[in-house]
Ligand SMILES: Nc1ncnc2c1ncn2[C@@H]1O[C@H](COP(=O)(O)OP(=O)(O)OP(=O)(O)O)[C@@H](O)[C@H]1O
């Protein structure tokens with residue numbers, strides 16, 4: 001039996017050495033050397049005023065922020081998640097950072113600093129009005145497609161540096177711009193909907209965001225319009241020791257449709273950085289929003305040094321009859337993920353879907369899931385969650401399905417699968433189901449399994465290397481969620497799944 | 507002629523418990539030869555296949571295995587595959603969510619890459635696979651499914667042969683590929699194997715039935731009992747086993763202790 005023990009030991013050592021090299025596999029870890037203007041360190045009322053002033057905001061916006069700030073001071077950081085969160089010193093970071101030459105917002109993309117443009121092109125997101133995102137590999141080269149158009153809003157640290165295809169979208173009636181711009185250009189829409197889905201003091205991090213958010217994206221799809229292209233926002237944290245607080249507001253008016261993508265990366269740094277975003281979706285009668293995220297913030301190194309703390313509040317309000325929302329998320333980055341994109345199904349016959357892949361490797365921690373709040377009649381929700389845990393990581397699915405007393409004939413289906421790689425990681429499932437209507441039905445299925453040795457051997461006997469075999473099997477495990485992504489993102493996401501698991505087998 | 511595969515006095519135990527399964531087995535196979543192994547349940551036939559393919563969980567107590575003159579036991583599983591070793595599984599594995607085509611293309615291109623060959627593009631790959639699938643009467647619908655998921659026992663076995671034809675190995679282990687096949691499928695599979703055989707390819711055919719050996723005619727038949735080869739002969743030996751069972755050989759296994 002000592003033989004046996006030694007063999008295991010050797011395997012563990014090999015695993016360690018491969019895992020050590022993982023820090024180098026985060027290919028978005030570079031930083032851009034650019035002169036940056038910071039607000040003074042820390043957070044107080046003056047900082048809130050300064051952010052508002054930098055954005056040339058009207059008074060009502062500043063008042064809103066100050067109200068949020070005063071509420072936030074009384075709130076406590078939540079501690080119910082299955083996360084070990086090192087103490088965050090909110091006074092020891094910057095709340096605003098912008099490239100110095102962005103003082104005057106460029107009028108067109110031609111005026112944007114080439115260094116910024118280069119940063120985005122290195123990330124595979126060229127800010128030109130070309131037909132598609134770079135980095136998209138054609139699955140079948142013999143069927144060369146034209147490539148669909150994707151409009152991009154690029155948020156760099158605290159500011160939006162540019163939005164593509166604005167004019168073309170405008171002619172279709174679609175508004176797509178940074179939220180700082182929307183506050184000035186479309187105050188009525190912003191006043192009407194901002195904070196109407198996620199109220200100011202919804203939770204500690206959302207409240208902080210309401211006080212200090214610096215930029216983000218704004219989308220309005222008018223009645224009867226099917227948005228002619230995919231919209232996307234690309235978030236990049238570059239400045240050191242700076243939090244990113246962005247706010248996104250999307251309104252789908254009656255009978256409209258939009259598909260929206262969100263991507264995030266950050267440089268590899270030793271100290272952790274805070275990212276606290278709020279996303280609000282408003283969906284009126286017969287409208288539909290598809291919201292997809294590929295979250296790839298720097299996850300920290302193999303020892304858990306550095307990485308982004310990702311505390312995000314995302315909620316969709318299905319206000320209208322027959323309204324529909326679909327959240328799809330691929331969460332591979334961040335040292336800590338605290339995120340529960342939710343659906344409030346108010347309108348009769350409305351439906352909410354949540355498809356999630358959460359991968360944690362090394363020392364990463366994720367506590368993520370969704371809330372489905374059924375209020376209207378005949379509402380439907382579907383949850384498909386795939387959690388993958390490797391290294392010493394902890395991965396928790398936390399979900400709430402609540403069917404209200406007036407919500408006749410409503411349905412929920414939840415499928416929650418966890419996959420473990422190695423034996424030092426953990427997977428947890430915390431489902432809450434509250435059904436207050438006897439005509440409603442909620443179904444929950446959950447599985448936890450290990451990457452199957454026989455499957456690995458089978459792949460490898462056919463010539464596939466171990467890491468590729470793991471990636472193949474894990475991608476198969478996630479298939480249902482990957483299929484829910486827009487084609488452009490599905491390929492990227494598949495590669496990302498493979499990259500984030502590199503070094504997880506030995 | 508140099509041996510392709512040379513197993514010399516191999517002894518193998520399980521890693522999990524102290525139990526020796528292969529207890530001193532020697533076997534040499536030359537290019538172009540077909541060797542059949544028959545033996546009672548539990549005699550170690552599948553274990554031998556797994557060890558040759560490089561599966562985890564075994565301890566080599568002693569003995570050597572050479573392939574093309576170099577130490578096979580040193581090579582990783584996928585390296586052995588790239589060297590041209592293929593094992594058709596007794597129980598093919600299901601991989602949910604992974605499409606057959608994707609799996610086959612990844613496997614073929616991985617091997618090509620390891621061998622320093624160029625990867626096959628999607629169009630050439632499709633043409634190649636469709637041709638093989640047609641010969642084995644495997645439907646398009648089947649090819650679109652996830653690997654082996656929802657396939658019947660016989661369909662899985664046919665799929666193994668398809669993989670063999672695609673990957674073009676030089677040394678093929680067929681572990682009870684005939685079990686679970688209906689008469690027609692057996693003919694198809696045998697035809698596939700026979701078309702595939704050549705003077706440079708060798709086969710190790712594990713079977714319980716001499717029926718298969720009517721189609722795939724062996725140069726040698728070995729009887730394996732309790733982790734050893736106790737008797738080697740030609741096709742007549744298989745017929746003998748079919749008529750009388752293994753009782754004549756069980757004693758031989760014990761005598762060698
Ligand atoms: N992983 C394992 N754990 C425990 N015992 C094992 C393991 N693998 C093989 N064995 C044992 O080793 C012996 C040989 O098994 P093996 O599968 O090689 O037999 P076989 O000759 O292929 O039999 P069959 O004709 O039934 O396929 C059996 O007694 C089996 O129970």
Ligand SMILES: [Mg+2]
Nearest residue numbers: 551552553596
């Ligand atoms: Mg067997």
